[in-house]
Amino acid sequence: MNAAAAVIDAPGALLRSRLTGFAGFLRANGYGVGGADSVRVLETGVKTGILDQQVLRWSLKALLCGRGDEWRRFDALFDAYFLPPNKKVFVESVATQPRESAGGLRDSGESDDGAGAAAGSADDGSAARHGASREELLAHTDFSELHHPDQVRDIEALMRLFARRLKRLHLRREARSHRGRRLDLQGTIRNSVACGGTPFRLAFRQRRRVRPRLVLLLDVSRSMSPYSFFYLRLARALSGELADVHCFIFHTRITGVGEALRDPDPWRSQERLHLLAAGWGGGTRIGECLRDFNRDHASxxxxSRTGVVVVSDGYDTGEPKVLAEALAGLRRRARRIVWLNPLLGQPGFSPVSRGMQAALPHLDLLAPGGDLESIERVIPKIIEVLR
Amino acid sequence: MNSPEQRMNEVVALQRELESAGYVAEPALAAALLLMLDLGRPLLVEGDAGVGKTEIAKALATVRGAKLIRLQCYEGLDVHAAMYEWNYQRQLLAIKLLEHDERPAALKEQDIFSERYLLKRPLLEAISCAEPPVLLIDEVDRADEAFEAYLLELLSEFQITIPELGTLSAVTRPLVVITSNGTRELSDALRRRCLYQYIDYPDFDKELAIVEIKAPHAAGQFARQVVEFVQSVRRMELQKKPGIAETLDWTAALLRMGISVIDDDGAERILETLSALVKTRGDREGFTREVVARIAAAC
Structure with missing residues (x-):
């Protein structure tokens, strides 16, 4: 920190606090900026000179941004922070938009913490933001049963099993290993160096283990409401077991809930889910949601190692053609698409809804999944398909 | 403390140098490159395929007169392919030759595990150059998380530990440019350690400047039309938008076909060259004669 101390003396005190405050301002706007960064901002300010606005902007942008969405929001935030108030009018509305929506949520009696998290949710800031406009707060999707202790235990046990099996999947690509099916010549020669060139210790190559990435797309529309708590519990248990699980919920629009599910505090997790889904109107637009997913998140x-699991009853109020196109697009990227339909297990039900009919040609597996038992039965099939 | 004018001048100067090296850079990128030289931090560049991420490193190497060392990442890339490997065959040969040597065993061993038998892979090579090279780590998102962790160690310490030889510290610090296409989310640790630059598709003026530099045969009005056409194509809903390389390819294809003006009458012949611009079957089906004629007429 010596360098920092030397640096801190350079610009005037007011400028200094202004500069160091900028990192905090970005953090409040959901940037992944750490404490050490304010010192770097100062250093940069000294290096580049603080009087030229453009150079400072470009330099700080390179220093403080970490990903594409941060990059795109930076200019507005920079203007809002550094420009004198009389020039601020236009940009301020942009910069403070997330805060306003957070305020709107707070009005409805939700906790401060959760609201901030929803507005700045790293996975899906924008979707969370327009998910919070005022007039839509009326309808609520209720996830209050997410943490029933007895069921949770069963689900967690099952998901552990599923995760363990997933971890055992092998790739075709090989890596060096102590045991294995094929001899690794390069490795064997390397081992023999210690024995003067006699290959005592053999080296092998074995197929690399790899965990496929899972993307869960959960339908939380009203017709799915008896099942959506259950699937969110599954998703939460699964996110606890596997690192590479990404969960989205959709209804009239789609939003990422990975952050909320991974929240170690179950109550806060529930609160955050609540906030994310608050205010979604009626009707399920599966096709449009999947299309949005393709556009915003799929890339x-x-x-090619991703398994996509869609959980929905297939009652789509949108155009079936949109759904078919979206699924075809997803199919090109993903390794496999599995569709779990909770209604499928019921006697006398056949997937004749227009949405389901449009989806069928693009699926690798359509399976029932109304309760824990049917999930248990379907897991081996899913693993078989993902292989 | 530098005066602001001085820094601005530096930015403009670097921009010019990059341009004479064949790379049209926005001032923001030039400023970031200067900062990268100041702070000694790597530069992480993200953006869609074909926007010229890799070219940054090449141009930087040309401008600095430095060697460009490139590490192309892929799934399953490991330490042996990226950092170093012992040349076992030569070591064995040496062992056989040393069998009748009278020197004590410890000395022989030292000899066998010396740098002479070390195969330098890009990362080790980059930190052992006498002059600071430009190290390009291309498409880092294709490598596994485990490799990213190795990389982090290298980027923070600039040293590589080889068990048999000890720790090799960097002779000079390479200028590191990392590119990512976003097929996998990078770790926050890596992002925090790097400066960041997001490159978008170029706007009309920038792309025109690029075409004029890279394809000097395309005359003024024709180049404008080409760029206008490509910009319109990018605004369409496509699976894969054409990058700058595609623009240049297409320009070359048009010139080769003897087309020197883009209008709706020539739509047939333009269609024949579109394979240089549109690269998936679904996208290609969208380009009927009428669509091409409409875009061409607007140019």
Whole structure:
């Protein structure tokens, strides 16, 4: 910190506090900026000179941004923070938008903490933001049963089993290993160096283990409401077991809930889910939600080792054509698409809804999944498909 | 403390140098590159495929007169391919030759595990150059998380530990440029350690400047039309938008076909060259004669 102390003396006190405050301002706006960064901001300010606004902007942008969405929001935030108030009018509305929506949530009696998290949710800031406009607060999706202790235990046990099996999947690509199916010549020669060139110790190559990434897309519309608590519990248990699980909920729009599910405090997790889904109107637009997912998240999340699991009853109020196109698009990126339909297990039900009919040609597996038992039965099939 | 004008001048100067190296950089990028030189931090560059992320490193190497060392990441990339490996065959040969040597065993061992038998892979090479090179770590998101952790160690300490040889510290600090296409979310630790730059598709003026530099045969009005056409194509709903490389390819294809003006009459012939611009079947089906004629007429 010596360098920092030397640096701190350079600009005037007012400028200094102004500069160091900027990192905190960005943090409040959901940037992944740490405490040490304020010192770096100062250093940069000294290096580049603080009087030229453009150079300072470009330099701080490179220093403090970490990902694409932060990059795009930076200019407005920079203007809001550094420009004199009379020039601020236009940008301020942009910069303070997330805060306003957070305020709106707070009015409805939710906790401060949760509201901030919803507005700045790293996974899906924008969706969370427009999920919080005032008029839509009337309808609530209720996740209050998310933590019933007795069921939770069963679910966690089952998900542990599922996760363990997933971890055992092998790739075709090989890596060096102590045991294995094929001899690794390079490794064997390397081992033999210690014995003067006699290959006593053999080296092998074995197929690398790899965990496929899972993307869960959960329908939380009203027709699914008897099941959505259950699936969110599954998703929470699964996120606890596997690192590479990404969960989204959809209804009339789609939003990422990974952050909320991973919250170690179950009550806060519940609160955050509540906030994310608050204010979604009626009707399920599966096709449009999947299309939005393709546009906003798929390029980042879905790769050739990704299994996508859609949980929905297939009652789509949108155009079936949109759904078919969205699924076809997803199918091109993902390794497998599994569709769990809770109604499928019921006697006399057949997937004749228009949405389901449109979806069928693009699925690798359509399976029932109304309760824990049916999930248990379907797990081996899912693993078989993901392999 | 530098005066602001001085820094601005530096930014403009670097921009010019980059341009003479064949890279049209926005001032923000030039400022970030200067900061990278000041702070000695790596630069993480993100953006869609084909916006010229890799070219940054090449241009930087040209401007600095430095060697460019490139590490292409892929799934399953490991230490042996990225940092170092012993040349076992030569070591064995040496052992056989040393069998009749009278020197004590410890000395022989030292000889066998010396740098002569070390195969330097890009990362080790980068930290053992006498002049600071530009190290390009391309598409880091394709490598596994485990490799990212190795990389973090290297980027913070600039040293590599080889069990048989000890720790090798960097002779000079390489200028590190890391690119990512976003097929996998990078760790926050890596992001925090780097300066960041997001590169978007170029706007009309920037792309025109690029075409004029890279394809000098395309005459003024024609180049404008080409760029206008590509910009319109990018605004369409496509699975894969054309990058700058595609623009240049397409320009070359048009010139090769003897097309020197883009209008709706020439739509047929433009269609024949579109394979240089549109690269998936679904996108290609969207380009009928009418669509091409409409876009061309607007250029």
């Amino acid at each position: 980042r999340l879905v790769h």
